Amino acid sequence: MKKYTVVLLTVLIIFVAVAASVASAAENISNGNNICKVIATHYKCDSWSDEQYPLIDLCEEEYVPLFSSEDEIWQSHVNKLAGLILDSNETHTLKPGETLDLGNGYALEVREIDIDSEDVLLEFTKDGQHVSDQNVLVDADGNSTWTVTLDNVQGENDVVVMKINVKQVFVGTETSVIWIDGIWLIDYASARTLTIGDKIGEFTLKQIIGGVDASDSGSLVFVNISVTDATSVANYILVANETSVYDSLAIDFSVSPSREKELAKFTNKSTGLPTSWYWNFWRAFNIKSK
Template sequence: KITMKNHEKILLKKGEDIDIMGKLKLRIADSNTLRFAPFIERCEAGKYILRGTVAEKEFKWTPMNFEGFYYNIDDGIGTESLIVEKIEDRIIEKHKLEYKSQPQKVKFEHEEWGELEVMGFLAEKYFVGYPCSKFSDEISLISRGEVAKVLIDNEEKKTVFSGSSLLLEEGYELKIKEIDQQGSSVFLELYKNGILVDIDTVSSNNDYVYKSDIGSVKTIPIIIVHIDKIFKGTEINAVIVEGIFQVSQEYLPIEIGMKYGLMEVTDISADGITMKNIDKISLARDKVIDIMGNIQFRVADSCNLRYYPFIERNTSPLESLSISVPGTIIEGESVKITVSSRGGVIADAVVSIDGNDIGLTSQEGTLKYLAHAAGKFNVVASKDGFVSASKEIEVISRNDETPKITIELSNDEIYEGDIITISTVKALSGEAVAGVELFYDGKLIGNTSEQGKLEYVVKDPGFHKIKTIPNGFLPAEYNVEVIAREPKYVFSGLRTIPMYPRVKENMSFLVEVTNIGTAAGEKQVDLYINSSLIDSKKIILNIDESALLNFTYVPDKAGRYTALVETESLDFEVEKKSIITSAGIQLAGILIVLGAGYPMMKKIGKNGSRHQKKGL
């Protein structure tokens, strides 16, 4: 047993994160009303599981007991709930699992902008409209059956230098083109995927606003950037950005009857969304059940019913730090380390060398480092709310500085068939070195040009070594990995139709497959049931293309089965076929004669996707 207590008072100051112990912290709401919650800072990229309270019977989950749901701690607002209304013999009956979410007004992180309307949907934060403000008239997306993800909402200070760009999402970047002579305004250019889409001039303590279409809503603000201060100097011109907001243009349409996993939209209006389960849900022991979107149930492997909801979430790679520092330094000299994110420099980032902290970055995002000793060292930059960055540097003795050169490659990631540019430069000055013989895995591939460059086509996947034998310089080498261009398939969402099959009746197994690899490919996909091969499909998918596979099966007896398609497995039960008596058949015939029999059709809405899909 371990017991720990705080050894001094802890002040719960609004708007702060407090280090408690290890990675455990307390987040205090930026509000006059005291609200606080423990959390673990997830600074490294990866997948994390967020789970809810364990239930043993009917239960209701909200953001207070399910961390996966959207919650704004500053405003004390959560919009989502999931209710299990009735369970009998581990079965949630049809329409007894209900999901609700209502739009709410919350403050922008940059509070001077006022409020926007958001709601959680499938455990993600979505934008649903603006109240009347200086940016926009009152607009409601949700009343039109549309929502869009909030991509950025922060007020982190960033310094962006003239000629540089503030990197946004979905291919947008805001370039600081020019600052006027008085240093009172800045000329901005907005690009999307390299194409100029907007220009504007903004003065200090004012906002840049870009409007575009989201679904059926025209000219709505999708990007807002607050230009806090502008600096005009003799050598450096820069702006300080304090507040960025961006909403996605890739909207999600929602309509009654649209299905998400096991759930169906039963109501949608300006007041919110309601979804209920389409069919019975069996909480079979030791089972993971895909409910909708990224929300799943995990059921305990126990005779006693215990289950909880959870989601898997990845950290965002675009909230990563970046380090700029010379790769080679002369022993005894000082260099400048710059830490940035999204193209803007970051203040108060912790910089360490081989695990030893050397200080915090300044308001300009920089920190001076004096290289005391020769050798190779690892530089790491970290800050709460960002994915850490690292870079290896080499400090060389002054006796080695003249004859040392380095090899540089044009590509960060190299795939087979790529044309790469190999450069040879002096280690310290970066001056190009011409006439250097280059060897690839021991084979001479040519000499560098007057610009110190040589192009080469890489072919074989794997690890290779580039070496030099220059006159008057020390030999240099570079280890390069060539990645194979090959398809990579990801399978998800294995499910049955109907959910509760019967003996001697046709059933279908649906599974989605996506090619996330670096080349198109062909693959045979097999369905196994209780380890026996049942059905096969052949697919041909391009990069980022998806297909929905449909396998068929007719069970010959009742019982428990296990289906397997690649990495996806599913346990299901086959029920005995119901027996209709002759009296029942006669009654059905009477009803048909009287006109009671009629075909029933359901309208199934289509959900937009970033992938092209094929039905097979």
């Protein structure tokens, strides 16, 4: 007869969660939070160098909060975002019938150049489908900007989606050419409206702060729920889910005896967000086998 002794430990686990009130959670920024602010950004095109548009960086990708042609920067919709495709001051020359690929299925085509008036008919398309067109007349200073606005973009109207600056038009006897020296474009077709709890990469949206004035254009506050900082996790649950951290705790351990080492293996299957725990080993049993 061989005797094996297995120590079975009865475990008392006390989870201590650090929580704050909803008000203080909204006001305080804890470790693990990422604050993404709306920044007033100058256009790269020289003709628009004194103008700005709202820009926000999320996980190293640039997005534009939707704004109308009449909005100030701080009045943009901070949680309604479209990816920035182009903000360019590169020069492009196009002849009638030629198309400029703008990326993501967007394109600009020169439909016609009027020899007499020297105005240009431009068409803006998405995936080969017509979006908008405009007769652009170059002014005496040699510049003309076409600003494309669309309605019903994530529920908003008069949203600026593209700007094109025609620098010059050359009309010849055999061919005509236009020079474009400024293009700004957002991916409005893939725009999205963020709500509390939405994820961007490893971060989860915790708070949406609207713009107040020119000094504060608004921001989005994200929390990385993989961090171990107790306060940031507790704040996230309180603000985003409006529930108590204690409601999410569930204690669960399994025990697997090990004959070789005469010990018991405990596997932690508990769920929730514990920040500390206390172990109390207070009883042992001897088990004999024949």
